[in-house]
Amino acid sequence: MAITRWDPFRDVLVLQNRMNSLFQGYTRGQNEADALTTAAFAPPVDIYEDEHKVALKLEVPGMRQEDFDIRVENNTLTVRGERKFEKEEKEENFHRIERRYGSFYRAFTVPNTVNTENVQASYDAGVLKIELQKRAEAKPKQIKVSVGGTKPIEAPKAESRPAA
Incomplete structure (x- = not known):
């Protein structure tokens, strides 16, 4: 009985070759319209x-x-x-x-x-x-933001009163 070394990747290579031949056979029978989609x-x-x-x-x-x-x-x-x-x-x-x-x-x-x-x-x-x-x-538009929601109010001027 001969001893054979086990190679775990041999099965993967066999599977890859089978898949490649499957897809090569699939693409051969296409017409020109199908060639644009694939x-x-x-x-x-x-x-x-x-x-x-x-x-x-x-x-x-x-x-x-x-x-x-x-x-x-x-x-x-x-x-x-x-x-x-x-x-x-x-x-x-x-x-x-x-x-x-x-x-x-x-x-x-x-x-x-x-x-x-x-x-x-x-x-x-x-x-x-x-x-x-x-x-x-x-397109995005720039929107200006006002502070406080209103225009700033000017402080009232001090009235000049006659001295008593």
Whole structure:
């Protein structure tokens, strides 16, 4: 009888390989419309807000302006795009490919305080920046506070009385 060393991680690797083959088989049979909803990757995004706008910054290096499709419909901002793999070098010469290629799709719910008619997008140094201006009525207003609720009352003037 041969003695076999027990490796607790072997079962985990077998399970991982089975799961990978399951998902690879699932994504092969999709049509082009389904490919948009199940994107190849989702670029990371930062979202911040100040008193004048809501801004999104998506990290998508290596893309061109015409690779993006940005739309606002029914209070939903959608950003679609595709990063293509340039075959300048032969694939067999690569040691490792870690960058993500293919299509991506991100959707964000836009708050009612945003004016969807005034949306600006810019792309610089691999970062896509989208700015949505707030409506004038949604911007904060400065309210002055009066002390005591009334105007200050001046002290009465001292009357000059004739000496007795």
